[in-house]
Amino acid sequence: MNLKGKTVIVTGSSRGIGFAIAKAFAAKGANIVINDIKIPDETIEEIKSFGVDCIGIVADISDFEQAENLVKGAKEKFGTVDVLVNNAGITRDGLLLRMKEKDFDDVIRINLKGTFNMTKHASKIMLKQRRGAIINLSSVVGLMGNVGQLNYSASKAGVLGITKSAARELGQRGITCNAIAPGFIKTPMTDVLNEDVKNAMLAQIPLGRQGLPEDVAKVAVFFAENDYITGQVVNCDGGMVMQ
Ligand code: NAP
DSSP states (O other), X not given: OOOTTOEEEXXXXXXXXXXXXXXXXXXXXXXXXXEESXXXXXXXXXXXXXXXXXXXXXXXXXXXXXHHHHXXXXXXXXXXXXXXXXXXXXXXXXXXXXXXXHHHHHHIIIIIIHHHHHHHHHHHHHHHHTOEEEEEEOOHHHHHOOTTOHHHXXXXXXXXXXXXXXXXXXXXXXXXXXXXXXXXXXXXXXXXXXXXXHHHHHTTOTTOSOBOHHHHHHHHHHHHHOTTOOSOEEEESTTSSOO
């Protein structure tokens, strides 16, 4: 897909990986819908500085109706929805025996159900257009599991299931659906980890550094631009997991 003038929704994009993805698509000339729970004015202004149009829509994507209104808002403003990046996600880490039911439910509701909500609403429009690209943020933890992240790894493995099933269901109408599995990326989500955990993660990375949000953003643009790749997972992890 040529991204110039296309409409891209990025969920959870006021910061971190989502914001880097929004900027990468803006640099390609796409109009951007920033979504988050809170959206600072500067976020929208920075995207507009790429010479594209940008709106912010506050919505909790884990809520079915709010997700629907987000997609409707994008369509009303720009007329199409060409790319959806399901980026919004949370962690509520803890060992299994200490993990509260709410921590499990919240992570599944936002990471997995949120991806379902957005994919369902956006694909309705993409099916009519006979064009679209859906890109889901999974995680290497969804592939290999992780101590203290049972809820998160279950949600991110589920995202891979959504990705592959949606790719099979929507492919006939020219819609691709792929996933990115980031490793250890420098964002507010990982900044809160203690130094011991950070060093243990770094020791597992052959390329010897923490990833940047921009590294992940390049993969998202690659998937959106290529119309003949679907149902795939690309690890962006410095070699942490090799399949
Ligand atoms: P981040 O810095 O925490 O940013 C995530 C954004 O999503 C936050 O602004 C957050 O808002 C927002 N959000 C949370 N729940 C939402 C909801 N229900 N509706 C709308 N927005 C919501 O995270 P990140 O590190 O950039 O991660 C982005 C994605 O990559 C996530 O799916 C994450 O699981 C995945 N990932 C990250 C890494 C990593 O190393 N950073 C590795 C693998 C995968 P609040 O701040 O208000 O919660």
